[in-house]
Amino acid sequence: MGGSSNVVAQSWKLCRAVVEVFSEQYLRSPNANDLVRLLQIGESRGFPVYVDDIVFGSTAKKLKDEFVEFMHSEFEMSMIGELTYFLGLQIKQCPDGIFLNQTKYAKNMVEKFGMKSSKTVRTRLGQQDKLSKDAEGKDVDQKLYRSIIGSLLYLTASRPDITFSVGVCARFQSALKESHLKAAKRILRYINGMSELGL
Structure with a gap:
């Protein structure tokens, strides 16, 4: 401190x-x-x-x-x-405005969590991914899950499309189960196919 x-x-x-x-x-x-x-x-x-x-x-x-x-x-x-990169944000100044994205960060994140070769998906959470406490579910590595959520939360700075889904997953960090990790990895698979989106 x-x-x-x-x-x-x-x-x-x-x-x-x-x-x-x-x-x-x-x-x-x-x-x-x-x-x-x-x-x-x-x-x-x-x-x-x-x-x-x-x-x-x-x-x-x-x-x-x-x-x-x-x-x-x-x-x-x-x-x-001219500003092009700052604190993980890529900045492109165009004639009609400024485009912000975190493409480099997103690609590195997907690779870091071993999801680069995974099949991409078109939605953040599937219809079947209605997350709950899942008390009967299988316990998983808390360190891995929290690392994924932390990385995803940083990406939301330029990706409002994932904000809700990441927020839902973040609610289960204290008592997470395999279903929660699966949902977080689905968001990574979505980002893997949509890494160049921004504001």
């Missing part, structure tokens, strides 16, 4: 230092510990900082150029350019 707190504190210190260079007014977002927004009349810029990763955006090119120049003068920087 202490190490995590130190990382957050250091990230916030970096945010505050950068903000003070650009503006006397700064605002810490109430929704995220790692987000700072800089506000100026008619223009705005902001950057989330996650450990040593910074994403910067601005409504004005001049502000963006000032930020890049400052960061190069103060820190050793790499990969300055």
Whole structure:
């Protein structure tokens, strides 16, 4: 816990230092510990900082150029350019909007749990997969099941199509049975055939 707190504190210190260079007014977002927004009349810029990763955006090119120049003068920087990948999210900027997906993460996850060569399915949960406590069912490896659910929950950031099914499976982590593991693996089989979906 202490190490995590130190990382957050250091990230916030970096945010505050950068903000003070650009503006006397700064605002810490109430929704995220790692987000700072800089506000100026008619223009705005902001950057989330996650450990040593910074994403910067601005409504004005001049502000963006000032930020890049400052960061190069103060820190050793790499990969300055259009955002394409951040914290497992792949970002594609298109003429009509921005497309977010986790295709790489999804494919790696399917492979990690040994489902790459499994037969794909077109639905997350089948009609027969009405999960219950299944008290008479066979016990299974809790560590494996929780690992699958944790990985699936992270994928829901860009995959609302699996949110409900993953949520249903997550309810049974404390008393899971073979039927629950089978349902979770079915979601993996679905992702195996639909890994390129996103927002």
